[in-house]
Amino acid sequence: MRGGGLLVAGTTSDAGKSVVTAGICRWLVRQGVKVAPFKGQNMSLNSFVTREGAEIGRAQAMQAQAARVEPTALMNPVLLKPGSDRSSQVVLMGKPVGELSARGYHGGRQQALLGTVVECLEELRATHDAVICEGAGSPAEINLRRNDIVNMGIARAARFPVVVVGDIDRGGVFAQFFGTTALLAPEDQALVAGYLVNKFRGDVTLLEPGLDMLYDLTGRRTFGVLPYAHGLGIDEEDGLRVSLRGAVRESVVAPPVGEDVLRVAVCAVPLMSNFTDVDALAAEPGVVVRFVDRPEELVDADLVVVPGTRGTVKALAWLRERGLADALLRRAADGRPVLGICGGFQVLGEHIEDDVESRAGHVDGLGLLPVRVRFAPEKTLARPAGEALGERVEGYEIHHGVADVRGGEPFLDGCRVGAVWGTHWHGSLESDGFRRAFLREVAAAAGRRFVPAPDTSFGALREEQLDRLGDLVEEHADTDALLKLIESGAPSGLPFIAPGAPGAPA
Incomplete structure (x- = not known):
């Protein structure tokens, strides 16, 4: 099968391309297929650092884990990190x-x-049996087709078959499938092999007449109907999604081990990045995690997290405008826990010198930590490891800000003053022993009788979720037909169903 592949496109953003790609990767690797994920161009503020020090989308890192391979820059050669509505790094x-x-x-x-x-994709094809590509947005964005390098552009360059995923939970999935296909140029339509229905609830027999009618209209089959699956804590691109144990905006699912639950509030700052840092907290029994944007929502929180952001100065101004900055100052004065991660750590410092990201120059921080930050043109990309609170910790760093720590108690690469902690390390809370030690400190400072579960393994929970994705594909998709597509490409003679998109390349 060496060099086979498939493009998983979607009728819309958030149709489920990332999780379907991961599910196909996990199903294939369980069949003994050496598989790699790929996304030519990703737009996301959730990113990850590979072992060679390359920044890629977290979704591709998650898909690599599903495929049981080490993530590399080849899997996501172009990453766009928005800094405003009109520009990106x-x-x-x-x-x-x-x-x-x-x-x-x-x-x-x-x-x-x-x-x-294309070179990155070909390198992966040369070393793997199959490459499962994820598209972006919709392949029917006809205004962008001429320069497309992630949807039909890459499918046509590689001659990969395309399966289009549609989210039926939103409604209108048949119109989405038909319209997506009809807007494509003939050469692109020839690669669209069929469809996958995602997030279906109810009796699938009621859906089957519609699938038959869709086949009559398009000449393309539906390769499966994937049911709605609750509680999938899988890294996607930018939406606030469910955690490993339940929705991050809902109440705790697993009961606490001790007498109390622990309430965590995450400030939903502008251009929030790597909010997946709090997934490990949400995985703990008895921990409730919610995203907030009003000061009154911090009142009952036992821990407030100020997360990473692509716009540190903008986030600082937002915290002040919303009254959240004053609420954080009051918390610190009362000895109530606050954790700043990356941009959130920088916000908690004394001042920021930024001639790189916002070009705002000198900006006063909240002054909760004895730290001064200077933005450097070069981005720090690293995979640090060390010890904190008596436990081994691993993480990753993605930042332009260089912190000059001038006091406090050492905490990873940052510091701690009282119940206020700050660090540039993303992912540190995924280290189980450190997370439990940190939560014990938080519970003591908050006066809660909360006890971390002694056996919660974030890595094991993540593996369980990836296996669930593989199960969804294996149990609800026509895997024999998908495997044939991956090996042999799109069937010949697929009908052309409408005029092609105006201006699309022939």
């Missing part, structure tokens, strides 16, 4: 290469990257 092969406006990127720069994207 461009990360190429894991390293930042500059800021571009949306017009500048889509106006020509994007097409220039197609060669790099």
Whole structure:
């Protein structure tokens, strides 16, 4: 099968492309297939650092885990990290290469990257039996098709078959499937092999007449109907999604081990990045995690987390405008726990010198930690390891800010003053022993009779969820047909069902 592949496209953003790609990867690797994930271009503020020091989307790192392979820059050669509604930092092969406006990127720069994207895909194909590609948004974004390097552009370059995923929970899935296909140029339509229905609730026999009618209209089959699955704590791109034990905006699912639950409030700062840091907290029995944007929502919180952000100065201004900054100052004065991670750590310091990200120059921080931050043009990308609270800790760093720590008690690469902690390390709470030690400190400072579960393994829970995704594909999709697509490509003779998209390349 060497070099086979498939593109998982979607009718919309958040249709389920990331999780379906991960599910197919896990199903394939359980069949003994050496598989790799791939996304030519990703737009996300949730990123990860590979062992070679490359920054890629967290979704591709998660898919690599599903495939049981080490994530590399080849799996996500282009990453766009939005800094505003109109511009993004461009990360190429894991390293930042500059800021571009949306017009500048889509106006020509994007097409220039197609060669790099195809080379990365071909390198993966040469070393794996199969490569499962994830698309972005919708392949029917006809205004962007000419310079597309992630949907039909890459499918056509690689001659990969395409399966289109639709979220039936939103409604209108048949119109989405038909319209998506009909808007494509003939050469693109020839690669669209069929469809996957995602997030179905109810009796599938009631859906089957519609699937038959869809086949009559398009000449393309539906390869499966995946049921709605609750509690999938899987890294996606930018939506606030469910945690490993339940929705992050809902009450705790697993009962506490001790007498009390522990309430965690996460400040939903602008351009929030790597909010997946709190997934490990939500995985703990008896921990309730919610995202907040009002000061009154901090009143009953035992721990407040100020997360990472792509706009530290903007986040600081937002905290002040909302009254959350004053609420954080009151918490610190009362000895109530606060944790700042990456940009959140920088916000808690004395001042920031930023001539790189916001170009705001000198900005006063909240002054809760004896730290001064200077933004450097070079981005720090690292996979640190060390000890804190008597436990082994691993994490990863993604930041332009360089912290000058001038006091306090050492805490990872940052510091602690009273019940206020700060660090640049993302992912540290996934280290089980450290997480439990940290939560014990938080519970003591908050006066809660909360006891961390002695046997919660975040890594094991993540593996269970990836296996659930593999099970969904194995049990509810036509895996024989999918395997044939991966090995042999799209069937020949698929009908053309409507005029192609205006201006699409022939």
